[in-house]
Amino acid sequence: SSVKSLIWHVSCVVSGFNFGHLKVQSKLSVFFTMIILFTYLFYCLNGYCDSLPRPVYDQQSNFQNKIILHDGQDASQDQLGAYNASPVSIVRGQLSDLGNSANVQSNNISIANNFGSKKFPQAIIIGVKKGGTRALLEFLRIHPDVRAVGAEPHFFDRFYDKGLEWYRNLMPRTLEGQITMEKTPSYFITKEAPRRVFSMSRHTKLIVVTLTKSPGLPSFQNLAFRNATTGLIDTSWSAVRIGIYAKHLENWLRFFPLSRFLFVSGERLVTDPAGEMGRVQDFLGLKRVVTDKHFYFNQTKGFPCLKKPEGSSRPRCLGKSKGRPHPQIPSEVLLRLRDFYRPFNLKFYQMTGHDFGWD
Numbered sequence: 001s002s003v004k005s006l007i008w009h010v011s012c013v014v015s016g017f018n019f020g021h022l023k024v025q026s027k028l029s030v031f032f033t034m035i036i037l038f039t040y041l042f043y044c045l046n047g048y049c050d051s052l053p054r055p056v057y058d059q060q061s062n063f064q065n066k067i068i069l070h071d072g073q074d075a076s077q078d079q080l081g082a083y084n085a086s087p088v089s090i091v092r093g094q095l096s097d098l099g100n101s102a103n104v105q106s107n108n109i110s111i112a113n114n115f116g117s118k119k120f121p122q123a124i125i126i127g128v129k130k131g132g133t134r135a136l137l138e139f140l141r142i143h144p145d146v147r148a149v150g151a152e153p154h155f156f157d158r159f160y161d162k163g164l165e166w167y168r169n170l171m172p173r174t175l176e177g178q179i180t181m182e183k184t185p186s187y188f189i190t191k192e193a194p195r196r197v198f199s200m201s202r203h204t205k206l207i208v209v210t211l212t213k214s215p216g217l218p219s220f221q222n223l224a225f226r227n228a229t230t231g232l233i234d235t236s237w238s239a240v241r242i243g244i245y246a247k248h249l250e251n252w253l254r255f256f257p258l259s260r261f262l263f264v265s266g267e268r269l270v271t272d273p274a275g276e277m278g279r280v281q282d283f284l285g286l287k288r289v290v291t292d293k294h295f296y297f298n299q300t301k302g303f304p305c306l307k308k309p310e311g312s313s314r315p316r317c318l319g320k321s322k323g324r325p326h327p328q329i330p331s332e333v334l335l336r337l338r339d340f341y342r343p344f345n346l347k348f349y350q351m352t353g354h355d356f357g358w359d
C-alpha cells in the first residue's frame with residue numbers, strides 16, 4: 001500500500017508539471033524517463049532490487065516464527081530486549097532479534113542490517129534447561145560487544161540436517177570485535193552435539209548454567225520415583241537425567257578441554273547477577289560492561305530484572321514463563337534425591353575442579 005501511495009503521489013507531481021514549453025519529442029522523453037523511474041522504484045520497494053540486499057529480518061523472521069511453534073514458551077515473551085546506546089549497539093538493537101520484531105519494521109533497519117557479517121557463534125550457552133539460560137543471555141545482550149540470536153536455534157540437536165550455512169544465516173550480523181552467541185540448553189544433553197559443535201569450531205566457548213533446584217511439577221514424586229515405596233529413582237525421566245551433569249559433561253570432554261567451558265551458577269545468577277556476569281564477561285574476553293548498576297531485585301517477581309534496557313525507559317523482567325511458582329516437595333523426597341545425586345555431583349565437582357556445594 002505504501003508503494004501504491006508513492007506512485008499516486010509521484011503521478012500527481014508529474015501531472016501537475018507544466019510541459020507546455022517543451023516540444024513533443026522532449027515531452028515524450030520526460031514521460032518515458034518517469035515510467036522507467038516508477039518501474040525501478042516499484043521493484044526496489046518490493047525488494048526485488050538486486051543492488052539493495054534484502055533486510056536480514058526478512059530472512060530471519062520466517063525461521064523465528066517456526067521456532068516459536070517448536071518452543072512456544074521461550075524467547076518472544078521472555079525477551080528482556082535490552083540494548084545499548086553506543087553506535088555499535090544502536091545497530092545491533094535495530095537488528096532482528098526475536099521479540100523486538102515490532103521495532104524492526106522501521107526503514108532504518110534495512111540500512112543497519114547491512115553492517116558487519118554473519119559469523120558462526122564463538123560462544124554458545126549449551127545448558128542446562130531451566131537453569132536460567134534465558135536470563136543469562138538477556139543479561140549478556142546488554143553488552144555492546146555481544147550479539148545473539150533471540151530464539152533458540154536448536155541446530156545441533158533438531159535441525160542439523162539443514163547444514164552449517166543455514167545455521168550461520170540465522171546469526172545476527174556482527175562488527176569487528178563483537179562476538180556472536182546463541183543459547184539452546186538442550187545441547188548439553190544431546191549425544192551428538194559435542195561432535196557437531198566441534199566440527200563447526202574447536203574454539204567454541206561453552207557456557208553451562210548449572211543449579212541444584214529440583215524440577216518442579218505437581219506430581220513430582222510420582223514422576224521421579226519408579227516405585228514410591230522402594231524409593232527407586234526413575235532415571236529415564238528427563239528431568240532426573242538432566243541433573244546427572246557428570247554424565248553429560250563426560251560426553252563433551254571427549255571433544256573440548258575443560259578450559260573451553262564456563263560453569264555459571266544458576267543460584268548466583270539470581271542472588272548476585274552482577275558478580276556472575278563479571279565471570280562470564282571475563283571468560284568471553286569482554287570488557288566488564290554489565291555491572292550491578294544494570295540490575296535491581298524485583299520483589300514481586302522474586303528475581304533480578306534489568307533496570308533500564310535501551311530502547312525503553314522502564315525496567316524490565318523476564319516473562320511469565322520464567323520464575324514460575326514451584327510446588328512444595330516433601331523433605332524425604334528431597335533427601336532421597338540428594339542421596340541419588342551425591343555421587344554424580346561429587347564426580348562433577350572433581351571433573352570441573354569446583355565444589356558447587358549442592359550437598
Ligand SMILES: Nc1ncnc2c1ncn2[C@@H]1O[C@H](COP(=O)(O)OS(=O)(=O)O)[C@@H](OP(=O)(O)O)[C@H]1O
Nearest residue numbers: 129130131132133134135303304318321322323324
Ligand atoms: N532474572 C530471572 N528472571 C526469571 N527467571 C530467572 C532469572 N534468573 C534465573 N531464572 C530462572 O530461570 C529459569 C528458566 O530457565 P531457562 O531460561 O534456562 O529455561 S529454558 O530451559 O530456556 O526453558 C526459571 O525457572 P522457573 O522458576 O522454573 O520458571 C528461573 O528460576
